[in-house]
Amino acid sequence: MSSALTVMERDFRIFFADRYMLAIMFVNFVIDLGVSGLSLSRMIGTSSLFPNALSYFLYIAPGANLITGTVAAFQSGRDIWRERIIQDTHTYLLTVPVRRNVFGVSRLFSGMLRTTLTTLPGTIVIAFLYQLTVPLFLVGVAIMMVFSGAVIGLSVVAAALSNSLELFTTVRSTVQVYISFFSTQFYPSNILPPIVATLANFNPMTWAVQSFRALQQGTVDVNLFVPLLGLSAALLFAGFLFYRRTMEF
Amino acid sequence: MTKLAPALSAQLGGLSYFDFYSVGAVVSTITSIAFIIGADLFEEEEMGLLDYLLSLPLGHSLFVFGRALGGAVRGLIYTAPMMVLVAYVDGYGNPAGVLGSWLVLFILATGISGLSITLAMIIRSENRFDVVIAMAELATVRVSAAIYPLIYIPQAIQPVAAYSPVTSASDLIRAIVLGTPSGISETVTLLLFVAIFFGLGSAFLFRKLEGGRFE
Numbered sequence: 507m508s509s510a511l512t513v514m515e516r517d518f519r520i521f522f523a524d525r526y527m528l529a530i531m532f533v534n535f536v537i538d539l540g541v542s543g544l545s546l547s548r549m550i551g552t553s554s555l556f557p558n559a560l561s562y563f564l565y566i567a568p569g570a571n572l573i574t575g576t577v578a579a580f581q582s583g584r585d586i587w588r589e590r591i592i593q594d595t596h597t598y599l600l601t602v603p604v605r606r607n608v609f610g611v612s613r614l615f616s617g618m619l620r621t622t623l624t625t626l627p628g629t630i631v632i633a634f635l636y637q638l639t640v641p642l643f644l645v646g647v648a649i650m651m652v653f654s655g656a657v658i659g660l661s662v663v664a665a666a667l668s669n670s671l672e673l674f675t676t677v678r679s680t681v682q683v684y685i686s687f688f689s690t691q692f693y694p695s696n697i698l699p700p701i702v703a704t705l706a707n708f709n710p711m712t713w714a715v716q717s718f719r720a721l722q723q724g725t726v727d728v729n730l731f732v733p734l735l736g737l738s739a740a741l742l743f744a745g746f747l748f749y750r751r752t753m754e755f
Numbered sequence: 756m757t758k759l760a761p762a763l764s765a766q767l768g769g770l771s772y773f774d775f776y777s778v779g780a781v782v783s784t785i786t787s788i789a790f791i792i793g794a795d796l797f798e799e800e801e802m803g804l805l806d807y808l809l810s811l812p813l814g815h816s817l818f819v820f821g822r823a824l825g826g827a828v829r830g831l832i833y834t835a836p837m838m839v840l841v842a843y844v845d846g847y848g849n850p851a852g853v854l855g856s857w858l859v860l861f862i863l864a865t866g867i868s869g870l871s872i873t874l875a876m877i878i879r880s881e882n883r884f885d886v887v888i889a890m891a892e893l894a895t896v897r898v899s900a901a902i903y904p905l906i907y908i909p910q911a912i913q914p915v916a917a918y919s920p921v922t923s924a925s926d927l928i929r930a931i932v933l934g935t936p937s938g939i940s941e942t943v944t945l946l947l948f949v950a951i952f953f954g955l956g957s958a959f960l961f962r963k964l965e966g967g968r969f970e
Binding site for chain 1: 772787791794795798801802880881882883885886887889890893894897898902903904907908909912
């Protein structure tokens, strides 16, 4: 247990090495929500699905925070990629007296915690917009934590498979496009083209953003939370397997 | 989006939002790709490749010029086929116009490469650079009329978005491909942006090379 905590402490030390990182991430969220969110809401205006611009703004607001979470998760994945390809510290880290499975799980878990922490200011803003009670806000944090497992898994798979910056960056962009546009982040599933609607069911963003929207109604919808949990567990496990593979020679 | 807001087309002067967005998607893509050049400079320094590159038999000024233009050419190679596809989807078939669109994309990418190199030279930490680049990319694309018309952007930000190079490039390409009205100000804004950041990026990189390696 203590070795796992040491591994996680190291990740957090790297994370806090730059004290402006959290602020910069929050600015990303503000641009996403304050510029794009407001502009898109004004474009939609009044429609059959959304009675006014505010309702669409509230509809897409959690997505901005989840996208910030995706960016933060890929930052953790990039740390692992840099250790392998640039810094060449990967082999050294495997010599420290920590079992490899413990080491791998600790890295993934610290990535989840870092992502949840990075998105915490955004989660507070969403809670404020949705006027959530404290217990529902804590459920919101839990949704972010579970969602972060999915994107950390994806980022570690990318880090384990990429041998060049270009490849890692391309995979990151592709994942972000998939997370954003093949989900219900911007549109309800009933207006998506059928194939996109099907793909959206296998996207953690869909279930995470829907879970957040349920909180706005004052309810915790377990039917939305369980698929999110399942997808996140699967992607996290995939991340673990690919990361574990990089530890074998 | 058109399904959600059927009245949008009328507000865009009869232009479908799909056509509007298709041009914006290409401009956003080349903006993202052009930003990668700064990250490349960081990686080359960390891998020790920069010292080798500086030992090559070519002048430092030529090296700087080549890197900035290289970033733009690379972006164009990626997006040129996309531009052809967008022209086809939007029902535009004039090869000269497509070439004109490529030229606009190339000019934008040159300026963005300059901006990326400038940031790479100013920021010392590679981790921070990565996050700042993500923010700069987000800001240049989102605070512009690439993916939504200027009139829908919050009023406080509209003046900034109006003079964004991404707005200018999008408007110029829309004028070519979709026939939307466009003035001389878009061209001036775009060229000014390129002149400023291409110059700044080159100056910073040149100074860094002449002053020794990165710290």
